[in-house]
Amino acid sequence: MSSLKLLIYAISAELGSLLLLLSEKTSLGLFLLYLTSHGLASALMTVVAWGVLPSRFRTPKVASWLLIFGFAFFIPAIGLLTLLSGVLLGVWLPNSLRQQPFALVAQPYFTPVQAKPGSGFRQIDLKLLLSSDDAPDALRVQGMLVLKDMPARVTGKLLRESLGDSYEDVRLLSYGILDQKEKVITRDIDRAMQLLERAKESRRYRLARHLSELYWELNYQDLVRGDIRRITLEKAAFYADMALMESPQDAGLWLLRGRILLAQENLAEAQQSLVFARRLGLSANLVNPWLAEIALQRCQFILVKRLMGEISDDSQFTNLNKSVEYWSDHGVSLRRQG
Structure with a gap:
């Protein structure tokens, strides 16, 4: 309603200015009165027009x-009419041409069909299913198709066992899944x-670190x-050492190097790398499980208990939580009994 009032005032002021402009009298005072009336009409029309503009056309505010x-001011009468027509056209025309992304469709008719027994995949143990x-x-x-979308770290052993399956399609799928996962990483290594x-x-540091991670991933995914x-593993260790020569303060890379050496059964150097990663600021949740694994292989059960006890209770790894709970409550006593 306020915009409509301002529009009426703008038209009235512009009509008054036109009457002054068409008057037979000529004087400076009359001309100044015309400019004042026309300027007021232009200002009121500007407020109305700017208010109905889309938000994307209102910036920058002062310039627009x-x-x-x-x-409106430098084109008397016609400027106001053109401006008003342009605003109305700019608001109405896009809305009339805009395509609606949604449409009403008829409600589908559902016909229930009884599924044949055994036609779908049942949620049972895949290992039991594939070995049955x-x-x-x-x-x-x-x-097997379900295994394709699962992490190779979890399914690698089962896929390799399926390579000797009596059914040819299962053997081919096992080989194809393993080969596809390996080729993805190998292509990244070549690149x-x-x-x-x-x-x-x-x-060179980032590329060497990336290569070490890729080679380790081949081993990690089995x-x-x-x-x-x-x-x-030798390649993974080589590129880890190359990257550490460029950035010896990379705590995460020291952790990766420790895990690589642990997989190579080089316990002494693995422990040194893991301890160094801990000193560089990595949390006990990340490092201590691997230090505890080294201590466990050395039958240092007291040290395992201490290392696992340093891991916080809010660890995000469920299996790690179970290990921490085991060594906190029963670890040492059960190991001594054994």
Whole structure:
């Protein structure tokens, strides 16, 4: 309602200014009165027009306001009409041409169909399913397809066992899943190697760290075995050392190096790397489980209990929580009894 009133006032002031402009009398006072009336009409019209503009056209505020006022003031009468028509057209036209992304559709008619027994995949233990001789082959194939989307770290052992399955489709799926996961990481390794060969010194640290992580991932996901695993761990350790030469304060890389050496059964150097990572600021939740594993292999059960006791109770790893609880309450006494 206030905009409508301002619009009426603007039109009235502009009509008054036009009457003064068309008057037969000529004097400076009459001309100043015309400018005042026309300026007031232009200002009121500017307020109305600026208020109905879309928000994206209102910035910058002062510049957009001055532009509208100048258009209305320096083009008497016609400027106001054109401005009003342009604003109305700019508001109405986009709305009339805009395509609506949604539309009403008829309600679908649902016809219930009884599923055939055994036609779907049942939520049972995949290991029991794939190793069962009584399970239908089609159901076992569906179980393999479920394994495809699961982390290789969890499914690697089961997939390798399925390589010797009596059903050919299961064997082929096992090989295909393992090969696909390995090729994804291998392609990343080849790409990083090419970048490292022509990289500037400032980028060598990040590329070497990335290569160490990729080689470690092959082992972590259980995608390599035997001599290939040994070579993979050697490569991971090599690039970890290369990166640490560039950035010896990288605590996370010292942790990775410790885990690589632990996988190589180099307990002494693994412990040194893990202790150094702890000194550089990594929390006990991240480092102590691996230090405890080294102590456990050395049968240092008191040390295991102390290391696990330093881990906070709010650790996000469920399995780690169970280990902490075990060593806090029963660890040493059970080990002594054994």
